Amino acid sequence: MAAREIGFFRIIGHGIDLDLVERTYQYAQYFFAQPDAFKRRYYIGLSTNHRGYVPFTEKGDYPDEVSRSYEAFDLGLDLPDDDPDYLAGNRLLGPNVWPDVAGFKQVVSSYYNQISVLGRLISTALETHLGLPPGTMTQHMSKPISQLRLLHYVRDQEIEDTSVNMGAHTDYECLTLLHTRNAGLQVMTAQDRWIDVPVDHSAYVVNIGDMLEAWTNGQLRSTPHRVLNLSPERFSMPYFVAANHDTMIQPFPQLLGQEPAGYKPFRAGAHLERMLVRDFPYLRDPRRGELSKNHPGIENPFEQRMNQSSK
Numbered sequence: 001m002a003a004r005e006i007g008f009f010r011i012i013g014h015g016i017d018l019d020l021v022e023r024t025y026q027y028a029q030y031f032f033a034q035p036d037a038f039k040r041r042y043y044i045g046l047s048t049n050h051r052g053y054v055p056f057t058e059k060g061d062y063p064d065e066v067s068r069s070y071e072a073f074d075l076g077l078d079l080p081d082d083d084p085d086y087l088a089g090n091r092l093l094g095p096n097v098w099p100d101v102a103g104f105k106q107v108v109s110s111y112y113n114q115i116s117v118l119g120r121l122i123s124t125a126l127e128t129h130l131g132l133p134p135g136t137m138t139q140h141m142s143k144p145i146s147q148l149r150l151l152h153y154v155r156d157q158e159i160e161d162t163s164v165n166m167g168a169h170t171d172y173e174c175l176t177l178l179h180t181r182n183a184g185l186q187v188m189t190a191q192d193r194w195i196d197v198p199v200d201h202s203a204y205v206v207n208i209g210d211m212l213e214a215w216t217n218g219q220l221r222s223t224p225h226r227v228l229n230l231s232p233e234r235f236s237m238p239y240f241v242a243a244n245h246d247t248m249i250q251p252f253p254q255l256l257g258q259e260p261a262g263y264k265p266f267r268a269g270a271h272l273e274r275m276l277v278r279d280f281p282y283l284r285d286p287r288r289g290e291l292s293k294n295h296p297g298i299e300n301p302f303e304q305r306m307n308q309s310s311k
């Protein structure tokens with residue numbers, strides 16, 4: 001099965017309304033076309049729970065990102081502003097930031113709702129595939145730190161189309177459900193070769209992330225991928241299916257058999273927060289306290305394979 005060998009597969013017949021996908025892109029496109037001053041009113045660094053606009057300048061720590069040029073809009077489970085975790089200062093849970101664009105919230109949140117249902121469905125299917133009792137994974141997804149990203153890549157002029165825009169990484173969560181409009185995504189094969197992922201508007205690209213690799217004791221692999229500047233402009237929408245903030249991720253005992261656990265237990269939220277410090281300079285601000293102390297040289301243990309091989 002593709003999830004085991006390569007960690008990426010595509011699904012069709014997923015039940016997501018393709019019109020809604022199109023309308024979500026239209027709102028993303030409209031928002032990104034606004035002046036910088038407008039977009040910066042929703043700057044992610046103004047939020048305490050990692051929501052909002054990510055400008056081109058918010059560049060993470062990736063040596064291979066020689067031609068990085070993308071902006072994003074990040075959102076998650078839209079909790080009320082009296083949510084106890086939010087009030088307690090949780091860095092990933094709380095209300096979304098919504099731009100003052102008529103219809104944006106309605107369309108994007110209805111996309112979030114549909115895609116999160118699909119995320120649950122695929123998680124349930126994977127439980128069956130792995131021979132796990134129903135709910136083994138999904139019971140840990142009652143208040144997940146799952147995020148939706150609206151992404152807009154722009155290739156700088158005079159740049160080669162083989163240059164790297166989004167640097168090689170694994171995704172930090174359980175699964176990613178990606179819809180993309182344009183070419184550019186590449187995936188690392190088991191033989192450490194980069195291959196292009198074809199674009200198909202009716203399909204979702206699904207990949208395994210770090211949390212699921214650990215849960216399955218490496219049976220499913222969190223696969224490195226990157227985005228090249230193949231298109232002058234590119235839109236995509238990854239949805240990251242995660243566990244709850246405080247879920248302790250460690251190999252499921254049913255999957256261990258005779259093998260020892262190859263992964264040390266870690267909290268879902270702690271892993272994500274640590275990796276976000278690598279990706280978001282705003283989180284390295286000393287005023288953010290403990291979080292900022294993680295920097296520099298943050299490495300993701302799930303990316304070892306990538307670091308060992310040449311590009």
Ligand SMILES: O=C(O)CCC(=O)C(=O)O
Pocket residue numbers: 149151166171178180185225226227236237238
């Ligand atoms: O834009 C894409 O196709 C992939 C994006 C991605 O890998 C990510 O945001 O983690």
Ligand SMILES: [Fe+2]
Pocket residue numbers: 169170171225
């Ligand atoms: Fe990714």
